Amino acid sequence: MTMTQPHDLLDTAAKRLDPGHTAVMVIDMQNDFCAEQGYVERIVGKDVSACRAVVPAIMSLVNAARARGVPVLWIRANYDPEQLPPGMLAKQRERSTEVCCGTGSWGRELYGVASAPGEALIDKHSYSAFVGTEVEKLLRDRGIRTIVFAGVQTNVCVETSLRDAVCRGFYAVLASDCVASHTPPLHDATLTNVGFLFGDVMGGKEVAEAWAK
Numbered sequence: 001m002t003m004t005q006p007h008d009l010l011d012t013a014a015k016r017l018d019p020g021h022t023a024v025m026v027i028d029m030q031n032d033f034c035a036e037q038g039y040v041e042r043i044v045g046k047d048v049s050a051c052r053a054v055v056p057a058i059m060s061l062v063n064a065a066r067a068r069g070v071p072v073l074w075i076r077a078n079y080d081p082e083q084l085p086p087g088m089l090a091k092q093r094e095r096s097t098e099v100c101c102g103t104g105s106w107g108r109e110l111y112g113v114a115s116a117p118g119e120a121l122i123d124k125h126s127y128s129a130f131v132g133t134e135v136e137k138l139l140r141d142r143g144i145r146t147i148v149f150a151g152v153q154t155n156v157c158v159e160t161s162l163r164d165a166v167c168r169g170f171y172a173v174l175a176s177d178c179v180a181s182h183t184p185p186l187h188d189a190t191l192t193n194v195g196f197l198f199g200d201v202m203g204g205k206e207v208a209e210a211w212a213k
Helices: 039-044 049-053 055-067 086-093 135-141 154-167 184-198 204-212
Strands: 022-027 072-077 120-124 146-152 171-180 200-202
Touching: 022 055, 022 154, 049 171, 055 072, 055 146, 055 171, 055 204, 072 135, 072 154, 120 135, 146 154, 154 171, 154 184, 171 184, 171 204, 184 200, 200 204
Parallel strands: 022 072, 022 146, 072 120, 146 171, 171 200
Antiparallel strands: none
8 A cells, every 4th residue: 555655645635636536436326325215215214305405416516526537436336235234234124124225225326416428436335435335446447536525424424435545555535515414403513523633524515616726
């Protein structure tokens, strides 16, 4: 793993968001997490209207990225039981044996967002986009140093992937109006914690303005 050396530190948000070494990662914008009567609403019993509401902001960020040549990676959960870490499967089974975002299911399909030809669409089988996937290699091969995070749930897969990215040597930006959760206090806690310790917390428009400069 390549780590940043002190003399090469990107010590301002403007440097970190240089479009030449930045990518956008959109996580789990899928029916089971966002749609009415998806898995989270039916099985977990949570209101996911906030997850539906961020669709326009996410696509605005994505379109700004495309205009500046910033790569967009789409991360999609596939929680087939045989592929899950045991601890994660055990917690899911406490609620139901129904599969969330299973192979070939309606719940696994993207909700309200759309990838473009040539953009990576990557399945993950845990809360982190980096575990058991080709994500890190794709980013390294493209010279990416900073990842702008969007998607759901803020306090679960977004936060887990963001923490993992920082531990692997990437800079992290959490696009605050492009993430959402079914549990608002935990969403707020993640924004606070990321800003305190893990990276930058900025609105999608602020990110786009930084690219434009």
